[in-house]
Amino acid sequence: MSGDAVSGEGAGGRSWPLWEVFIRGKRGLNHVHVGSLHAADSEMALRNARDLYTRRNEGVSIWVVPSAAITASSPDEKDPFFAPSGDKVYRHPTFYDIPDNVPHM
Amino acid sequence: MSSDNGVPSDNAYEALSEGGDDVRWAYGTGFADPLEGVDTTVPAGTNAADLTAYCLMLGDDALIMSHRLQQCCTDAPELEDEVALANIALDLLGQARLLLSRAAAAEQAANGTGRGPADDSDGDGPQPGEDFYAFFRAEREFRNVRLAELERGDFGELIARLLVFAAWRLAVLRQLTSSRDPVLAAIGAKGVKEVTYHRDYAAQWLIRLGDGTAVSRERAQAGLTAIWPYLPELFTPHEIERRLAAAGVAADPAGLRGEFDDVLAQVLPAATLEVPDVPPRAGVAGRTGRDGVHTEAMGYLLAELQSVARADPEATW
Numbered sequence: 001m002s003g004d005a006v007s008g009e010g011a012g013g014r015s016w017p018l019w020e021v022f023i024r025g026k027r028g029l030n031h032v033h034v035g036s037l038h039a040a041d042s043e044m045a046l047r048n049a050r051d052l053y054t055r056r057n058e059g060v061s062i063w064v065v066p067s068a069a070i071t072a073s074s075p076d077e078k079d080p081f082f083a084p085s086g087d088k089v090y091r092h093p094t095f096y097d098i099p100d101n102v103p104h105m
Numbered sequence: 106m107s108s109d110n111g112v113p114s115d116n117a118y119e120a121l122s123e124g125g126d127d128v129r130w131a132y133g134t135g136f137a138d139p140l141e142g143v144d145t146t147v148p149a150g151t152n153a154a155d156l157t158a159y160c161l162m163l164g165d166d167a168l169i170m171s172h173r174l175q176q177c178c179t180d181a182p183e184l185e186d187e188v189a190l191a192n193i194a195l196d197l198l199g200q201a202r203l204l205l206s207r208a209a210a211a212e213q214a215a216n217g218t219g220r221g222p223a224d225d226s227d228g229d230g231p232q233p234g235e236d237f238y239a240f241f242r243a244e245r246e247f248r249n250v251r252l253a254e255l256e257r258g259d260f261g262e263l264i265a266r267l268l269v270f271a272a273w274r275l276a277v278l279r280q281l282t283s284s285r286d287p288v289l290a291a292i293g294a295k296g297v298k299e300v301t302y303h304r305d306y307a308a309q310w311l312i313r314l315g316d317g318t319a320v321s322r323e324r325a326q327a328g329l330t331a332i333w334p335y336l337p338e339l340f341t342p343h344e345i346e347r348r349l350a351a352a353g354v355a356a357d358p359a360g361l362r363g364e365f366d367d368v369l370a371q372v373l374p375a376a377t378l379e380v381p382d383v384p385p386r387a388g389v390a391g392r393t394g395r396d397g398v399h400t401e402a403m404g405y406l407l408a409e410l411q412s413v414a415r416a417d418p419e420a421t422w
Contacts, residue, residue, distance in 0.1 A: 044313075048185040048189065052185060
């Protein structure tokens with residue numbers, strides 16, 4: 001009757017691992033990170049993602065990735081990582097005329 | 106990356122929304138009316154009183170099962186499953202609304218009085234017909250199978266019940282897609298997609314519980330055993346079902362056992378669970394849920410379901 005049905009291994013049981021969820025919208029070109037969830041394995045993570053993040057008709061495709069598998073840059077490294085590209089305007093192809101029939105530049 | 110140069114922005118929901126939609130709605134749109142363009146007149150040669158009763162049977166199955174699932178809100182083992190169960194409850198509630206509205210329309214056609222207008226006059230929201238059936242009928246007038254109303258057990262029991270319910274209902278809805286009643290066919294087509302997921306969700310969980318720890322296996326087996334006596338009722342046609350099946354309108358439950366058994370024969374061995382060896386739970390003088398004869402749990406369930414609407418019958422929402 002109470003909520004202990006699955007965590008019957010007793011108090012202090014560890015919770016399921018964390019997964020990051022990426023969803024591609026109906027007209028989206030790429031998968032977009034929308035949030036995270038808990039699940040015991042990848043199949044359950046996929047279904048939980050369907051139930052949590054596509055309830056409002058958002059998606060046509062879901063990726064789930066173990067959060068532990070993601071290596072992220074640290075805020076401490078922000079300046080050495082990203083500041084050096086801030087003044088190199090010549091890296092943008094803005095000096096070319098882009099033909100009308102080239103999308104998604 | 107910023108959105109300065111027009112590439113998809115950092116806002117996940119903005120990136121998911123469709124171009125051209127009102128930006129206030131960050132989520133997907135394009136919701137479809139399952140009954141759009143469907144002829145809603147009672148097909149010729151169909152007994153409208155029978156059709157009313159049949160729509161109540163299938164509608165009550167969904168309504169009562171939905172209520173049991175709703176009771177798990179804030180009480181599921183994990184937040185993720187709480188949402189999953191609520192989603193399933195909402196799917197079933199949607200099916201109940203369509204079916205009870207269909208019952209109201211058929212009753213109108215049968216005797217010209219009906220229980221209030223069944224047409225969608227204000228565009229959305231509960232209609233008098235479906236509200237009447239849900240909130241102002243007595244227990245004996247509900248025609249759901251007893252499986253749906255049983256007192257709620259633990260998560261193992263709920264999953265076992267959901268698997269049996271969904272596997273059976275999916276077979277029913279699949280047959281309805283070729284019903285001579287275009288409304289039932291449309292409801293079947295909508296429901297098949299929903300209930301396919303319900304069955305998948307329940308099967309996945311039953312396998313995890315059965316093939317999990319000793320405790321989870323014991324509970325899953327106990328849940329399966331608790332609901333098993335109510336299984337034969339699902340495949341015993343009521344005379345109304347038999348008549349409408351012969352007329353090409355209803356699904357004949359007697360013919361669905363094969364598909365159901367095939368599904369269970371795949372899931373139960375994978376879950377290392379055994380088919381319970383328990384006798385069926387008899388009705389009263391052969392009468393069961395389809396005849397309005399219910400278990401003790403039904404009265405308590407209806408009291409909870411109906412009390413607010415009965416306290417203020419004029420209320421609108």
